[in-house]
Amino acid sequence: MRNVKTVIIGVGNIGNLHASNLLSEEIKGIELVGFCDTNPLKLEAAKKKYGADYHFYTQAEDVFADERVDAVIIATPHYDHPVLAIAALKAGKHALVEKPAGVYTKKVREMIEEAKRHPNLTLSLMYNQRMNPTYQKAKELVETGKIGELRRTNWIITNWYRSQSYYNSGGWRATWAGEGGGVLLNQDPHQLDLWQWICGMPERIYSFAYYGKRRNVEVETEVTAYAEYPNGATGVFVTTTTETPGTNRFEIVGSQGKIVIEEDQLKFWRTVMDETEWNDTYQGGFGEPEVWEIKIPVVFDGQTGHKKVTQNFVNHILYGEALISPAEDGIYGLSISNAIHLSSWTESWVTLPIDEDKFLEELTKRVEGSKEKTVEEQVLDTDGTY
């Protein structure tokens, strides 16, 4: 079967990361054939960096109209993700979409509906952290009942440090019009996806968000969200871009065990009896069920999640391999993200699924008041980002 001829749309930080991945030759069955960016300077830089033997486009429409192209990787600012994905599908192209799936669920839902109309095309999302073996193991433990019934989740994810200099590297960055959000939209989509991928969707959210706190930006730079799950479990999600050294600690507690993931280490404890049953029968006053600490091997194979998800995208196109992060999964993490924003704006509980029109109305107000920053555009070194 011939290689999947692929164009990268959006040649910023992440677009360049994709180019470097494709050129590594570690991903089989795919061929980088071109670059598209509306900014001619970025296109020029790509030409200088990668050579002139590629197709170069300033308009995505031209990529979609080009019969030499099989697939696109969409690495533009967030608003355009579902818009371009829909256009790609309509033009008969496969698409791998960077996170987040979009800025608001209503548009992502349209993208998912469009994908259903093209069963022969592949639409995948770059939820590369789903390939992290610690999160995969946590999901396995939860899904196979090893922690019993879910009781409590807690993710402190504050190691997304971003300086003012980072925010100043693009006029669209951290604006309502350009990104549609801050840490929730740009840095946290992975964690918001993994949170629900492993623990399931919460039922309602209450949140506390701070906009432009410690950074001169329009959007949120610090958030604490509280979640309630349908079964009575509760959850906390704490995030900021202004903390150093940051924390990345994810705790999942069930009726029969606890998982803690921190610094790529997974710890697992299990009680010999489910707490509910133990509590129903124990008569000794003080006392607690016996707990075993269990060491579970978690094997890292060295390849990045980005490459693995890209390989999976290619393998789905070529061989029908099951997708790791299919398009329809894009709605979940974004729903939580939208709910967190909406709760902080309305200072009230937000029940999921969210009122999409209400969210869009509130977002639109902010977009209308949004101002692009006057800065010099820069392509940054993405070492250390995901």
Next chain:
Amino acid sequence: MRNVKTVIIGVGNIGNLHASNLLSEEIKGIELVGFCDTNPLKLEAAKKKYGADYHFYTQAEDVFADERVDAVIIATPHYDHPVLAIAALKAGKHALVEKPAGVYTKKVREMIEEAKRHPNLTLSLMYNQRMNPTYQKAKELVETGKIGELRRTNWIITNWYRSQSYYNSGGWRATWAGEGGGVLLNQDPHQLDLWQWICGMPERIYSFAYYGKRRNVEVETEVTAYAEYPNGATGVFVTTTTETPGTNRFEIVGSQGKIVIEEDQLKFWRTVMDETEWNDTYQGGFGEPEVWEIKIPVVFDGQTGHKKVTQNFVNHILYGEALISPAEDGIYGLSISNAIHLSSWTESWVTLPIDEDKFLEELTKRVEGSKEKTVEEQVLDTDGTY
């Protein structure tokens, strides 16, 4: 100077712990001379356990009227703590009061006012965890500016596991009339005190509390509280008695460093430059200040905090040694506790200092609807409690 002749009022779990401490002879300058309990069965049990060579009282008034007594240790249910402390002071007795200082701040404020009228008497609180060297070191690091300006606090304290059997061990336990609260009043007073002792008082609180969740009791068994501090820092406090194995992890983040205390280990990281200054000058896009992990010795000397605080109480009486947890400190942690309850009852922000009359009004409603459980009273083994 002669020994401080002391009576223990309330011979339940903690009263017995105090008796055992005093009889260990590790605390110098104090002599256990008697026991007081309104429950004759408990008094009888104490007589059997400790011998008949003590004074035994069924009424606290009789202790206070007894000229052979210099001091009392108040280890009764919570409501009586400030009531008995006030009566003790009025009768010219020194008093060491178990945590919490009381159930509602209005009464504790009366106790503090009474103490001011008796400068020659000692009124101390059993905040024995202030003697834990990890918390002392954290307080030192914060107070001497080693973490810069406070940014974020996070305490997950869910290792207060209590079974239904524990709750059934006393009819007054975990009732509004008997205890005036659940995990916040009985288990968390230490953490609520340490939280403010180390990080200062928050400005306002929003909380989520669940009453009788997973246990057949009236009061809260699971709480998540969110705090804002005057300088813009934020905090989260998560607690429950129904989780096993529980977590006890306290994270304190500043503009120049981070402290994490978990499993009696203190970890400390420090950036070489304050984040605010670094962020103001850095121009490199992605990037983060250099971080040093610093190992700080924390020395445990083996003596329990209970004994140390008792020794401090005695030394204050005999030699004027500065009190570790003076009476006036009792208001702070309890204010936070009351604010958390009030926020969950009113489903709104509660600003500190709280509206004490409003709190008492809301508490009284619950006390009026409160029902004592019909159970057989038990004195439990307190190994493993604090």
